[in-house]
Every structure is written in structure tokens, then in C-alpha cells.
Amino acid sequence: MIDTTLLRDDLAAVEKKLSTRGFNFDSKLFSSLETQRKELQVKTQELQESRNQLSKQIGIEKSKGMDSTDIMNEVSKVSSDLKDLETNLLKIQNELQDYLLTVPNLPHDSVPVGKNENDNQVVKESGTIKTYDFEVKDHVDVGFSHGLDFDLGAKLSGARFTFMRGPIARLHRAIAQFMLDTQINDHGYEECYTPFLVNADSLLGTGQLPKFEEDLFSTSRGDDDRLFLIPTGEVPLTNLARELIVDEKELPIKLTALTPCFRSEAGSYGKDTRGMIRQHQFEKVEMVQIVHPDHSYKALDEMVQHAENILSKLELPYRVVSLCTGDMGFGASKTYDLEVWLPSQQTYREISSVSNCEAFQSRRMKARFKDSNKKNHLLHTLNGSGLAVGRALVAILENYQESNGDIGIPTVLQAYMGGIQKISIET
């Protein structure tokens, strides 16, 4: 949620900034609700004050044995007026809140202005793109003879599900373990294990609800207490700070977890239908940092580096892209994507996304810290993939394929694979 003081002070600036991301802020609606809120709130509080004082008066008079019928009638009148006011106030406050919860974050000044992914800015390219003296296959064909089974996934669950067996399944696990170990041991994140089903409050906190419910899978358990499958580890990790006031000295909080992610992929029909680029279920190692507002952009750079290190160690060619205003996610002030080279597509594909959400999420979830003067302030939250496991598997299958159908194992993964250097076709 964006800062309401900002909205009251400089509505035009907010409107302009949001328009760069293609969002049309309804200033008329906001102003009208805000005016009503103000009026109702002042009036309501005045009546509450008089009710409190009169009631106290009754108490005093009663203890002296006096008759208070007149005052009691007066309070009675005040209370019935109050009831209507309070109801109206609540209604307006909820309307205001409901609207503001659907408004995306303001982009940081350094974010390139643009409409869509074509306007994103490549800020770095790294690694050497291999040349192959044979016709490269895509990961579906490379993986087929080693246990990557999309038909079985479809049989068990439907489209966009994968079943892995044997060496591919092990490679997948090795990648995940390697990433998690690197984040913990080299980058100083605390390992976490989290729930994979979360409540609506958590999703409201990180911004998936109320606007993006259709992207989520949910479980039914009666009508009211629905739980949702997490679309990313960001949700449970970031919500750790929900409704919390942490001491400044405890910052930064750096968390990581390997979690499955579940996405309905509504609206992506026909996109990436082949292979495991876009799945309903995938694993991801997530990095989350909860930091002092002064340090969030330094943390953002750090986290991009943490994601880059994984790709470097896996010796995969990649580039870093600064997303433009029109391509950024709902909650982000600034986002860098990491894209890995896929030889079969002769292009880079997203494998990590690292975002600084500034106070957008912490304002929604009341995540604060206490400074040395005992003042409370909102924290800044950041999240990033470090990295997506399934897509890393895709990249390795494709970049490490050999002409005879074998798959080389990146050096850093060999220890996780019992020391083998390649996955060979069984003879």
C-alpha cells in the first residue's frame, strides 16, 4: 500500500508516477472518500467524547445518590446518533482501504520508464555462450531419456505438471541443495522451513490478495478459513515480520527457504506450453531481506549479486535486466531480473527476479522497527529468487548437453551427485 500522507499532500505526483506503470489512479474516488472520512471521523470522535464524559458524570452522581435520569436520556440520544455515524465511518474507511489495496507500488526514480518488457534495460551480461558442433536439443528432448516425464505429469495431474525419475530427479535435488547451501554458508541467510499453505492475511500482506486471487490455488475447509498454496516462498518468509516491531539492532533479517511454489497460471494460456519453463508447481530457493529503510537499495544490489553467484558457480551464461516501470510486479519499487541463456531458444529466459518493495508490503502488514529513540518506523522488505530450481534444471540440461545425449554435471554439483561428472544414457 502506498503512503496515505503522500496521497493527501501531493496527489498529482502520485497519479503521475503510477501512470508510468500503466495504472490509472482514481483521484476523484480517493478525494471524495477522503473528504467523507475526515468529516465523519471528526464528528464521531466528538460524540464519543461527549458520551464518555456524560457517562462518567452519571457514575459520580450515582455514587452520591443523586438522580441522573436527565443525563441518562441525553446519553441515550448521543449513543443512538453515534451508532449511525460509526457505521458510516466504518463503511467509508473500508471502501478507502479496499481501493488502496488494489493500487500498485510507486516506482523508484531510477527505474527506466517504459511500457513492457521491450523497454527493460540490460545492465550486465556475463559468462560465455558455448558453441555446439551438433544440433542442440531443447530440455524436453535432452531430458527424455534420463527420466524427465511430462506425459506422466499430465496423466497424474494435467497440463503443466512434471514427473521426474532417476538421475534427473537427483540432479533437480542437487541443484536445490546447492543453492540453499550457498545462500546459507556463503551469503549469510538463515535457513527456514515454512508452511506451504497460508491464510488470506499473509497474502494480503505481500500483495497477492485481494487483486490476484485468480493466480492462486486454494484449499477448501469450510467457507471462511480458506487456505492458499503459496505462489512463492516470499509469502511465508516476509510475513514473518507481519504485525511485529523489531529492534533496530536485529536488522537486517536475512531469510532463505527452499519451497514449492504453486501458480494457477491463469491468463498464460498458450505461453511456454512445452517443457517445464512454466509449471503449476515448481521449487524455488527464496531470499528475503527485511531491512532498515536507509539500506534497502544496498541490500537490493547485494541480493542481485547473491543470485548472480549461483549462476556463475553453475557456469551458466546470463544477463541482468532492470525492469521498466510497465513491466514491474505489483509490489515492487525496483526490480532486477536475471535471465539465463537457453541455447535451444537462442535467447535469455528469466530465472530470478529480485525486488525492493520498500515500505509497500510492510505498511500492509504493519512490519516495523524501533529506533534508538524508541520511535517506530516501517521496515523495507526485499525478495528475490536464488534461484528457481526447475528453470535452473532446464538451463543445465540445455547448456551442458553433449552430442551423444549425455549431460555434463556442473563442477559445483558433482559433490551433490555422488561424484559423477555426467549423466549418461544407460546401455
Add this chain to the structure above:
RNA sequence: GGAAGAGUGGCAGAGCGGUUUAAUGCACCGGUCUUGAAAACCGACGUGGGUUCGCGCCCACCGUGAGUUCGAAUCUCACCUCUUCCGCCA
């Protein structure tokens, strides 16, 4: 799933319909004293919001939500969470 009990400020804990502005203790912070520390003493000490240039004044919050009442931390109902025991289970 069944039974019983409990949810009050950072923690402990009183209050169980009206002079509550939520007592008191501990912890934390500031100060006095001290060569320094401890002790003692003094002071400050929850969160969100409204309004004001500001001092300030005011409102809401005692697990959550409804209700009763002139007035609710206190009474009623529902729900949630936790504890203990039983059942089941990895």
C-alpha cells in the same frame, strides 16, 4: 475428534458494570548519589488514529467479532489461539 482450563502493556500480574487516567512488581531508558559499579531514590516507559503552525487536546484498542446497557477489560453468544489430558497419526 473428545474433555477441562486460560488469553490484560516487553514480561509477570491485579481489576470482574461507573471517581480506571488499566493498580503493582520486574525489565528497559534518563537522572540523583558514587572514584566507578551495585543498592537506594526520582522521572519516563504500549499501539494506531484524528486535530493543531506548535504546546496540546481528543478517539480507539484488555485474543477476534457480534450483542446487552445510559455506561463494558468486567455480563451474554459465536469464533480463534494456547495449555493439560484422552483418542488418532508421520
